[in-house]
Amino acid sequence: MSKLLTMRDAIARFVADGETVVIEGFTHLISFAAGHEIIRQRKRELTLCRLTPDLIYEQMIAAGCARKLVFSWAGNPGAGPLYALRRAVEQGIPRSLEIEEYSHFGMVARFQAGAARLPFLPLRTFTGSDLPRVNDQIREVECPYTGECLATVPALNPDVAIIHVQRADRAGNCQVWGLLGVQKEAAFAASKVIVVAEEIVDESVIRADPNRTLLPGFIVAAVVHEPWGCHPSFAQGFYDRDNDFYVAWRETSQDPAKLAAWLGEWVFGVADRAEYVAKMGPALTRLKAREQLSAPVNYGY
C-alpha cells in the first residue's frame, strides 16, 4: 500500500496545533523541508523536542509555531549562538517560550524509554550537575538489586516524529547510512511517523539490503519524496552540509527584521521544497556529494 503524500498533505493530516513534534537528525538528515511546511501552514502551540534545536527549530520558534522547547544543546553548530532562540527565552519574542532542558544522554534515554513504552529509564549522569535543580523531571531511583542511587528521566512519547532518510519505499520501509543520531528511538516512541526520503525506491531495493533498514513501513503513517529536503543540513552520499549557510545565519538570526525577511523569501515565498531547490539553484549543486561506494555483501545462504 502506498503511503506517498506531498509534504503539504502529510503535514496537514498528521501535525495538529498543540501537539508534541520531533524532527530528529543529529546534524545529519534534519528535515528542514518539513519544518518549513509547518511554518507555512502556521501551526501553533507546538511542543518541539530535539537534542539540538539547530536552525530549523529556531526558524519555527521565530515564526511563532512553538510554545515549548525540550532540548539538550541549543547553539548554531560551529557558528555561535541561536540569537532568535535567545530572544524567545530571554525576552519572549515573538512569544514566550517555555524550556525544558536535559543533557544529550538524558534526551537519548527519554526517547529510548518512549520507544520501549517504559515510564522512565535509569542512567548514570547528572550527579554533581545543577541540571536536576532546574528541571524537576530529572529524578532518582534506588536500584532494587544494588541499592545504588541512579538518575532517571521520563519517557518522551511525541505525537509526531518526522525522520528524513536517504531512501524509502512507498510503504515506508526506509534506509539510512552515515550518522544515525536518535531517529530510530524517536520514531518508535512516536504515535505517528512521517518519513521523508531523498529517493523513493522499489521494495526490492530495501529487501536486497535489510541490515541497512532504519524503520519498518508498518510503523510509518506517511512517506514524502523530498530531494534536497535537508538543506542546509546534509544527507551522506547525496549532498554536503552547507556550512557557509550556517555561518551566514548568525547575522540573519541576530536581526529580527532580517530573519523575518528570510522567512518571507525562503519559506512563505515558495510553495514547496521543489520551488526552494529551484530558487537555490547552483548554491545547492555545489554541495553534491562525491562518490565513495562500499563493497557489496553476500546475503545468500
Added chain:
Amino acid sequence: MATEPGFTPTELMVCAAARELQDGEVVFVGIGLPNLACNLARRTHAPNLLLIYESGAVGAVPERVPVSIGDPALVTNSVGIASMSEIFYNYLQGGKIDVGFLQGAQIDRFGNLNTTVIGDYAKPKVRLPGSGGACEIAIHAKRVLVIAPQSKKSFPARIDFVTSPGHLTGGDARARLGLPGAGPVKVITDLAVYGFADGEMILESLHPDVTRERVQESLGWTPRSRDALIETAVPRLDEIRLLREELDPNRLYL
C-alpha cells in the same frame, strides 16, 4: 608572545593538549581546538589514537577540519558508526572512553564547568547552549582535559551554574559521590597549564613570557602552585606546519 619559532597562544594550547594524549588511547573529541589537538596527536606521536565523536563516528579520520560535531567527513573511512544511544550507554557509560575534552564559558578552581547560563537560570544575563554531552563526559571519561582561554570572567571564584561536574567542592568530593571517571586532570589556557592536587587546580607551567602576575590578573582566585614551576614546552616546527597547512588551513579555529 614569543616569536621564536613563531606561534600563537592558540597554537601553543593545541600542542600542549595534543601532548597529553597517548598512543592507543580512546578519546571523545569535541569540535574546535580539541578536534585539532586530537588530530595533531594522531598525525604525530599517537598514530593509534582512536577518535570518537558524540555524533556517533568511531575511529574517525577526518580529511578536513570538521565545522560541526556531525560533519560528514567524520563518517567517511571511519571504523564504525554508532547510534547515539550506543554512544552514551555503551561507549561512555560503559567505561570505554579514556579521555574526554571539555570547554566552558566558566570554570572554577575545582574544574567544574558552566555552559548553561551567565546569571540566574530563570532570568539569565546570557543564555549559553547547555550541556550537550558535556555533563556525562565529565562524569564518565577516565580523565578530562579542559582547553579554555583564561580571563577573570571565565575563571571566576564562583561559577553561575554547574553544567558538568569537575571535582565539585574539592578534596575527594568526586569519589564520595561515586563518579566513575577521575575528572579534570589538566586545564590548558592561553597563559598556563594547570594540574590538580586534592581536587583543586594547581599551576604547573607558564607559557613563554607569561608572568605569575599576568596569570593572577586573569584568575578569580589565588592559585596554588607547584614548587618547581616550569615553562610550557613550545610547539615544534613540524607541529606548527601540520596545524597551519593541513589541519586548519583556513584558520577556522587557529
